[in-house]
Amino acid sequence: MRTVINRSGWNATPPQKPFTVRRRTNGIVLHHSGVRKAQPGPAQIKSFEQYHMRVRGWRGIAYNWLVDADGVVYEGRGRGAVGGATRGWNSQTISICYTGWGSGEVPERALDSIAGLISSIQSQYGNRLWVKGHRDLASTSCPGTTLYHWMQSGMELKQDSSPEIDWVALRNYIDALGRKVALKPLSRRRRSRGQAVRLVQRHLNGLGFECGPVDGVYGRMTVDGVKAYQRSVGLKPDGVVGKHTWSRMFL
Numbered sequence: 001m002r003t004v005i006n007r008s009g010w011n012a013t014p015p016q017k018p019f020t021v022r023r024r025t026n027g028i029v030l031h032h033s034g035v036r037k038a039q040p041g042p043a044q045i046k047s048f049e050q051y052h053m054r055v056r057g058w059r060g061i062a063y064n065w066l067v068d069a070d071g072v073v074y075e076g077r078g079r080g081a082v083g084g085a086t087r088g089w090n091s092q093t094i095s096i097c098y099t100g101w102g103s104g105e106v107p108e109r110a111l112d113s114i115a116g117l118i119s120s121i122q123s124q125y126g127n128r129l130w131v132k133g134h135r136d137l138a139s140t141s142c143p144g145t146t147l148y149h150w151m152q153s154g155m156e157l158k159q160d161s162s163p164e165i166d167w168v169a170l171r172n173y174i175d176a177l178g179r180k181v182a183l184k185p186l187s188r189r190r191r192s193r194g195q196a197v198r199l200v201q202r203h204l205n206g207l208g209f210e211c212g213p214v215d216g217v218y219g220r221m222t223v224d225g226v227k228a229y230q231r232s233v234g235l236k237p238d239g240v241v242g243k244h245t246w247s248r249m250f251l
């Protein structure tokens with residue numbers, strides 16, 4: 001069984017400035033932390049974040065996703081944000097980091113989760129993304145020889161790779177909500193409430209566009225978060241989630 005821990009689950013620090021929203025996605029880049037004696041678990045994810053934010057001065061942890069030696073998947077900047085791990089390629093790629101040392105022995109559980117995560121992401125993008133190692137794009141040994149060769153040889157899985165999250169069902173669910181939103185946009189004026197509002201709040205909070213508590217109530221903070229998001233992606237900042245804003249967020 002694969003466990004996915006979201007940003008609040010490992011106590012991520014909200015970015016001081018919202019993450020940049022990725023406008024196109026062409027590939028997936030695999031990294032390792034390069035730490036030889038890495039301890040799996042959320043404390044390590046937090047320490048990477050603190051290093052990236054305090055020492056490097058970045059807005060948050062560099063990676064979109066991380067996988068530890070126990071095969072636990074962590075949401076880094078998550079699905080929609082531009083990462084900071086692959087210089088020159090961040091605006092068009094999703095980065096995944098194995099939190100251990102990719103040149104030694106990599107546990108089967110970790111490989112299984114990396115492969116499962118990659119196939120989940122691929123299924124969201126119609127299986128059209130390329131998958132490369134960091135060393136294909138820069139002069140670095142990252143993600144380490146073991147991981148790199150495993151990736152090159154087709155990411156053979158020994159265990160059942162059925163994903164924890166049913167991405168197809170999730171997609172259908174988001175599309176169904178999107179059809180309702182297209183007919184009846186979400187706004188403060190309409191006093192919108194419910195699951196679609198909750199989804200917007202969680203998504204924008206994750207990106208750093210603060211909407212307040214994820215309570216499913218379209219209040220003033222949600223309006224402000226939506227406006228800031230709309231400005232950052234070049235949409236008219238009216239604070240209303242209609243068809244265009246919704247599809248910009250979730251497609």
Ligand SMILES: [Zn+2]
Nearest residue numbers: 031032134142
């Ligand atoms: Zn790397």
